[in-house]
Amino acid sequence: xxxxxxxxxxNLTYLLRLGEREMVLRRPPYGSRVKSAHDMGREYRVLSKxxxxxxxxxKVLLFCDDDSILGSPFYLMAPIRGIIIRxxxxxxxxxxxxxxxxxxESFIDNLALLHGLDYTAIGLGxxxxxxxxxxxxxxxxxxxxxxxxxxxxxxxxxxxAWLRDQxxxxxxxxxxxxxxxxxxxxxxxxxxTRIVGVLDWEMSTIGDPLxxxxxxxxxxxxxxxxxxxxKIRWGPSTRAGTLTRAQLVEHYARATARxxxxxxxxxxxxxxxxxxxxxQIYCRYHQGLTKDPRFASMSDVVKILLRxxxxxxxxxxx
Numbered sequence: 001x002x003x004x005x006x007x008x009x010x011n012l013t014y015l016l017r018l019g020e021r022e023m024v025l026r027r028p029p030y031g032s033r034v035k036s037a038h039d040m041g042r043e044y045r046v047l048s049k050x051x052x053x054x055x056x057x058x059k060v061l062l063f064c065d066d067d068s069i070l071g072s073p074f075y076l077m078a079p080i081r082g083i084i085i086r087x088x089x090x091x092x093x094x095x096x097x098x099x100x101x102x103x104x105e106s107f108i109d110n111l112a113l114l115h116g117l118d119y120t121a122i123g124l125g126x127x128x129x130x131x132x133x134x135x136x137x138x139x140x141x142x143x144x145x146x147x148x149x150x151x152x153x154x155x156x157x158x159x160x161a162w163l164r165d166q167x168x169x170x171x172x173x174x175x176x177x178x179x180x181x182x183x184x185x186x187x188x189x190x191x192x193t194r195i196v197g198v199l200d201w202e203m204s205t206i207g208d209p210l211x212x213x214x215x216x217x218x219x220x221x222x223x224x225x226x227x228x229x230x231k232i233r234w235g236p237s238t239r240a241g242t243l244t245r246a247q248l249v250e251h252y253a254r255a256t257a258r259x260x261x262x263x264x265x266x267x268x269x270x271x272x273x274x275x276x277x278x279x280q281i282y283c284r285y286h287q288g289l290t291k292d293p294r295f296a297s298m299s300d301v302v303k304i305l306l307r308x309x310x311x312x313x314x315x316x317x318x
Contacts, residue, residue: 011026011027011028011029011043011200011202012026012027012028012029013025013026014027015079016076022079023061023076023077023078023079024058024076024077024078024079025074025075025076026040026043026074026075026076026077027040027070027072027073027074028040028072028073029284029290039202040063040065040072040073040074040075041063041065041073043075043201043202043204044060044063044075046124046127046201046204047059047060047077047201048060049122049123049124050122050124050175050201052122053117053121053122054113054114054117056110056185056186056195056196056197056198057197057198057201058077058078058080058197058199058201059077059078060075060076060077060078061075061076061077061078062075062076063075063076080186080196080197080199081186081189081196082186082187082188082189082196082197083186083187083188083189083192084183084185084186084187085182085183085187085192085235085236086182086183086234086235087233087234087235087236088236089236089239093192095192095236095239096241097239097240097241098241099192099193099241100236100239100240100241100242101241101242101243102193103187103192103193103242104237104241104242104243104248105243105251106193106194106195107182107185107195108216108243108248108251108252108255109251109255110185110195110198111177111180111212111213111216111252112252112255112256114174114175114176114177114198114212115174115175115176115209115212115256116174116256117174117175119174119175119206124175124206125206127175127204127205127206128205128206128207129206130170130172130173130206130207130208133170133173133206133207133208133211134167134168134170134207134208134211135167137207137208137211137269137273138163138164138167138269139164141269141272141273141276142156142160142163142164144276144280145272145275145276145279148276148279148280148282148283149279149283150279150282150283150286150299151299153302153303153306155303155306155307155309155310156306158310159268159272159306159309159310159313162268162310162313163265163268163269163272163313166265166313167265168262168265170208171208171209171210171258171259172208172209172258173206173207173208173209174206174207174208174209174212175204175205175206176204176205176206176207176208176209176211176212177198177201177203177204177212178203178204178205178207178211178212178215179200179202179203179215180198180212180215180216181215181216181219181220181234181235182219182234182235182236182237183234183235184198184199184200185197185198185199186198186199209256209258210258210260210262210263210266211266211269211270213248213249213252213260213263213266214263214265214266214267214269214270215270215273215274216248217245217248217249217263217266217267217270217318218267218270218271218273218274218305218308219234219235219274220234220235220237220245220248221233221234221237221238222237222238222244222245223238223244228304228307229304229308231304232301232304232305245267245318246318249263249318263318264312264313264315264316264317264318265313267312267318268309268310268312268313269309271305271306271308271309271312272305272306272309274305275301275302275305275306275309278298278301278302278305279298279299279302281295281298282295282298282299282302285298286299
């Protein structure tokens with residue numbers, strides 16, 4: 001039996017049942033032109049090295065690069081049992097203010113734990129090139145936007161110029177996830193404040209850990225944020241008791257002793273980066289390469305994120 005997990009927007013994920021055994025299969029999306037973002041062999045290698053040192057990473061079982069089987073490379077991994085929270089907690093899940101606070105603290109502590117790993121010791125020292133990472137990221141995502149552009153949006157030129165002009169020195173290097181948000185973590189069914197899994201490692205690399213934190217902040221909508229951001233909220237970050245973006249940054253700084261004084265830059269960049277990721281997905285829909293109806297309104301999400309990026313840049317506030 002094969003069953004597709006329905007919520008992903010990038011790599012495709014399926015549950016396989018072979019008798020009593022269950023496995024999870026990951027493969028690239030159909031019609032994607034961004035091969036570097038869907039390298040199954042790279043993702044398999046990262047997880048095979050990472051899982052023994054960082055158990056929340058999935059345990060991989062097999063990699064196959066024979067396109068004759070599925071039409072693309074794929075890998076199999078062991079399933080992780082637990083709860084995934086998306087925009088809102090399940091209706092039957094008790095989610096008190098105390099639970100929300102403890103979960104948001106655990107969530108950021110887990111990111112700090114990842115950033116504290118000795119990536120060289122676990123065999124991932126050659127995963128990325130930390131020297132010049134931030135500059136490559138900023139310029140690379142600007143180029144990716146233009147490579148998937150479908151509409152003329154005036155915010156892009158202003159944000160691109162600001163990012164290039166205001167780029168800080170890289171803080172240091174760490175193993176980073178690059179898409180760390182609530183619906184990419186698996187929570188213990190008995191204690192949802194405990195993280196038992198972290199999913200979707202396709203963009204992981206060695207780079208500036210503050211870009212990773214910035215991405216988390218870009219997905220995090222505060223209660224006082226504008227209505228248009230509330231409409232695209234990715235998780236229950238507005239629930240009573242949940243840490244705000246500023247509090248997440250303070251908590252991370254205490255856990256890692258890193259200088260977070262430039263986080264407004266990292267938030268502006270992360271919002272722009274996510275806008276580009278959404279734009280790349282929308283571009284596939286715009287060109288008729290996918291018919292998924294979820295993608296039809298993604299151009300509006302791109303515009304919201306670009307406006308939010310510009311607001312972060314001009315206000316220099318988290």
